[in-house]
Amino acid sequence: MPTAAHLVAALILAAVGWFASELVKPVIEAATGRSAFPRLAIVNLVIGALAGWVVIGKRAGRGVSAAIGNGITGVATLVFWALFVQAAAEMVNRALARRYDGPMEAIAGVFELFVDYAAFLGDGQVLTALAAGALVAGLGAEFAARRWR
Template sequence: MPTGAKLAGGFLFFAVAYLAAMQAKLTFPPETSATYFNITIAAIGFWQGWMVMGNRAGAGVSRALSNGMRTGAQIAFFGLSLFALRTMFMRSADLRYDDPGEAVTATMELFLEYFLQSLTPGVWGVLLVGGLIGGFLTELAAKAWR
C-alpha cells in the first residue's frame, strides 16, 4: 500500500542512486559506453527506497539512519549484481564460456572487479552519507504523513 514514507523514500533514494551513478561513471575506462547506467541505478534506488526504507520508516531516528545506510549498500549490491550479470550475458552471447559453471564463476569475478572499481570516496560517500540523509528525511515524512 502506498504511503508518504514510501514515496519519499523512493524519490530520495532515486536521487542518491543517480548521484552515486554519476560518481561511478568517473571510474569507468574512457571507451566505456554507459548510456542507461545512471537511470538504471536510479531505478534500483527508487525500488530500494520504496521497498526497504519506506517499509521501515516510523521506527525512530536511529533506525532510520541505519536503514538509510542499509538501503545505500543494497543499491550498490543490486547495481553491481545487475551489471556483472549483464556483462556475463553479453560475453556468453559471443560464446566466451564453455559451460554454465564458467559463466557463473565469471559473474562472481566481474562482481568483485566492479566492487573494487567502485571503492572510491565519491561513490561510497554518496551512498552512505546520502543514505543517512535519505533515511532521516524519510523518517520525517513518515511522521508528517501518518
C-alpha cells in the same frame, strides 16, 4: 500500502543511485579505458527507487537512530543489486560473444565481475555520496513518516 515515507525514500534513493552512477562512470573509464555502460545511471535509478520503497519506506517511523540504520541498509541493498544486475548484464554480453566455455563458467563470471565492479566503488567521492545518501534517505523517510501519517 503506499505512504509518504515510501515515496520519499524511493525518490531519494533513486537520486542517490543516479548520482553515484554518474560519479563512478569516470572511475570506470579511467580504470578500463572504455566508456561505462550506456544505461548504468538509468538502471541504478530504478534499482534505487525499488530499494527505497521496499527497504527504507517499509521501516520508516521507528525513530532517528533506526532511520540512520534503515538508510544504510537501503544503500547497501542498492549497491548489492546494482552490482549484481550490472555484472549479470555484462556476463550475458560476454556469453553472447562466446567468451565462456559453458554455463557454469558464465555463472562464475557473474561473481568475478561483481567483485571487479565493487572495486570501482572505493573512490572517495562515490563512498561519500553513498554515505550522505544513506543519511538523507533514512532521515527523509523518517520525517515523512512523522509528518504525513
